[in-house]
Amino acid sequence: MSERLLKGIGVSAGIAVGPAVVVRWTLPEVPHRVVPRSQVEKEVRRLRAAVKDVKRHIAELKAKAEDRAGVDEARIFDAHLLMLEDKEFLASVAALIRENHLTAEKAFEFKALEVRDAWAATGSPRLMHRGADELWEAITQPSVVVAKELGPGLTVQLDREHVVGLVSEEGTRTSHAAILAHSIGIPAVFGVAGAMQRIEPGTTVVMDGTRGTVLLNPTAPEIAEAKARERRRRELASQLEEVVEQPAVTTDGVRIVLRGNVDLPDEIRAAQQHRAEGVGLLRTEFLITSHTALPTEDEQADYYRRVGEAFAGEPVVIRTYDLGGDKLPGPFRVQAEGNPQLGWRAIRVCLDRPEIFRTQIRAALRAAAHADIQLMIPLVTRLDEIDRTREMVSEEATNLKREGVEAAATVPVGVMVETPAAAVMADRLAAVSDFLSVGTNDLTQYTLVVDRGNARLADRFNAHDPSVVRLLKMVVDAARAAGKPASVCGEMASEPLSAFLLVGLGYDTLSVAPPALPLVKWTVRQVAAARARVAAEQALAARTAAEVLDLLRLTLAEAVDLKLLDPDARLPAGRRAASLNV
Ligand code: PEP
Ligand code: MG
Numbered sequence: 001m002s003e004r005l006l007k008g009i010g011v012s013a014g015i016a017v018g019p020a021v022v023v024r025w026t027l028p029e030v031p032h033r034v035v036p037r038s039q040v041e042k043e044v045r046r047l048r049a050a051v052k053d054v055k056r057h058i059a060e061l062k063a064k065a066e067d068r069a070g071v072d073e074a075r076i077f078d079a080h081l082l083m084l085e086d087k088e089f090l091a092s093v094a095a096l097i098r099e100n101h102l103t104a105e106k107a108f109e110f111k112a113l114e115v116r117d118a119w120a121a122t123g124s125p126r127l128m129h130r131g132a133d134e135l136w137e138a139i140t141q142p143s144v145v146v147a148k149e150l151g152p153g154l155t156v157q158l159d160r161e162h163v164v165g166l167v168s169e170e171g172t173r174t175s176h177a178a179i180l181a182h183s184i185g186i187p188a189v190f191g192v193a194g195a196m197q198r199i200e201p202g203t204t205v206v207m208d209g210t211r212g213t214v215l216l217n218p219t220a221p222e223i224a225e226a227k228a229r230e231r232r233r234r235e236l237a238s239q240l241e242e243v244v245e246q247p248a249v250t251t252d253g254v255r256i257v258l259r260g261n262v263d264l265p266d267e268i269r270a271a272q273q274h275r276a277e278g279v280g281l282l283r284t285e286f287l288i289t290s291h292t293a294l295p296t297e298d299e300q301a302d303y304y305r306r307v308g309e310a311f312a313g314e315p316v317v318i319r320t321y322d323l324g325g326d327k328l329p330g331p332f333r334v335q336a337e338g339n340p341q342l343g344w345r346a347i348r349v350c351l352d353r354p355e356i357f358r359t360q361i362r363a364a365l366r367a368a369a370h371a372d373i374q375l376m377i378p379l380v381t382r383l384d385e386i387d388r389t390r391e392m393v394s395e396e397a398t399n400l401k402r403e404g405v406e407a408a409a410t411v412p413v414g415v416m417v418e419t420p421a422a423a424v425m426a427d428r429l430a431a432v433s434d435f436l437s438v439g440t441n442d443l444t445q446y447t448l449v450v451d452r453g454n455a456r457l458a459d460r461f462n463a464h465d466p467s468v469v470r471l472l473k474m475v476v477d478a479a480r481a482a483g484k485p486a487s488v489c490g491e492m493a494s495e496p497l498s499a500f501l502l503v504g505l506g507y508d509t510l511s512v513a514p515p516a517l518p519l520v521k522w523t524v525r526q527v528a529a530a531r532a533r534v535a536a537e538q539a540l541a542a543r544t545a546a547e548v549l550d551l552l553r554l555t556l557a558e559a560v561d562l563k564l565l566d567p568d569a570r571l572p573a574g575r576r577a578a579s580l581n582v
Pocket of ligand 1: 179281283322418438439440441442443489490491
């Protein structure tokens with residue numbers, strides 16, 4: 001059993017059974033080898049023979065695809081053939097073999113990489129993602145996609161009918177592809193070491209996005225058991241659906257506002273169905289990353305207005321572009337940086353490219369004429385970033401008025417607290433802004449100096465670390481002292497255990513991934529805020545993240561059946577727990 005069971009990080013709940021489609025975005029590693037001068041011409045002949053072979057193979061695949069999927073679909077193979085029929089390209093490979101005495105495969109790799117870089121330099125995500133397009137089109141039955149790494153740009157394009165699960169070697173719960181998979185509701189297990197090697201294409205797998213496991217070649221009883229587990233999970237989910245009509249109030253009467261995080265337009269519905277009280281985090285970079293051109297002011301204004309209308313009477317918090325880091329640049333030409341997470345990201349990009357930022361601000365002001373639109377600034381580290389943003393908001397409001405365009409006179413501007421600098425300066429930032437909202441994904445990354453997308457460090461990425469808990473406390477206290485609202489919109493708010501801690505720390509507004517809204521609401525309704533406050537006090541005094549987690553589990557187990565929150569959680573014995581009879 002054990003060699004059939006791969007362990008990773010469950011990043012999106014749900015169980016999927018299906019054949020594995022193993023995708024390789026990168027070329028296989030080709031050893032660097034030179035040949036003696038006397039064998040150079042032999043390598044050129046090997047190159048020609050290999051090209052002929054591959055062409056025949058692709059032509060066969062194309063014919064098969066024509067039969068099974070149709071002539072248009074089969075055209076995806078033309079791109080490969082085009083390259084292999086490109087005489088100039090092949091001549092350049094042969095020249096490289098002759099000049100540097102390289103093996104045919106190494107010379108081919110060098111030239112292919114040149115072509116890829118030339119494509120990338122066009123900045124066209126369409127070209128860069130051509131591999132992805134081909135993949136989605138090539139999947140013809142419900143499959144589990146296995147990849148070394150999945151970026152947000154690719155995940156956005158997933159066809160949910162055909163992709164029933166995702167397995168990736170890289171990535172963690174807070175990498176953007178994981179956040180998207182969760183929001184979209186595709187089961188996913190990331191951080192599965194050796195997945196590419198150990199999962200043969202076509203192998204049937206059972207993947208469990210709650211437990212973080214991938215079982216290879218399951219037996220019939222194992223498949224039946226997995227399906228039964230998935231049925232139970234769905235039953236539980238539908239039981240939870242009923243709770244969404246009830247208010248999020250703790251047993252001692254503290255009202256918690258639960259908003260939704262919306263990354264893609266089609267999540268609006270899920271957030272509405274789960275009765276999100278507005279949108280606490282409208283990520284906007286996805287308007288860009290899967291497109292070839294920046295969205296116009298009109299397109300953005302329409303989108304923001306549409307979201308505003310969907311949550312009429314409730315706030316919609318637009319997070320201004322957070323480009324850079326692990327978010328793909330799309331039409332943006334961004335130079336590679338040695339340390340992108342510490343580089344040109346988010347508000348830095350917006351302030352350096354005011355024409356892009358101003359367009360977004362104008363669109364928000366226009367939508368704000370019809371809805372409660374607010375702006376939230378990501379990755380703030382300095383007060384002047386807010387000052388400058390506010391100036392731009394007021395300048396654009398003046399411009400719109402002068403132009404006679406219907407728009408609000410201003411919009412609230414909030415700070416996304418996701419750097420230690422912002423947390424430490426929270427009192428000052430609260431004074432110059434309208435609200436604070438904590439992005440715990442980045443706050444954890446920058447506080448613990450742990451790359452949020454690095455699977456090897458996943459054990460060390462812990463939002464319960466006492467250092468992060470203390471910063472969270474500083475922020476909520478600073479906001480309260482300044483009389484400004486404070487909320488949490490990082491993934492932490494979507495986990496029941498953490499939501500309990502956040503309520504205890506004093507946060508009364510949480511913005512949650514739409515699929516997690518019912519469970520978080522159910523949890524809030526089972527617990528007493530007073531009890532959460534005691535747990536939070538203990539967490540602030542704890543020495544380690546493990547201590548914090550233990551004490552949260554113990555306290556929460558007094559009120560709820562922890563098995564409902566985490567099927568593999570070990571329960572402290574003999575405690576009374578609420579089960580789901582909502
Ligand atoms: C965060 O960092 O917690 C956050 C909500 O923003 P994102 O995940 O988009 O970086
Ligand atoms: Mg962030």
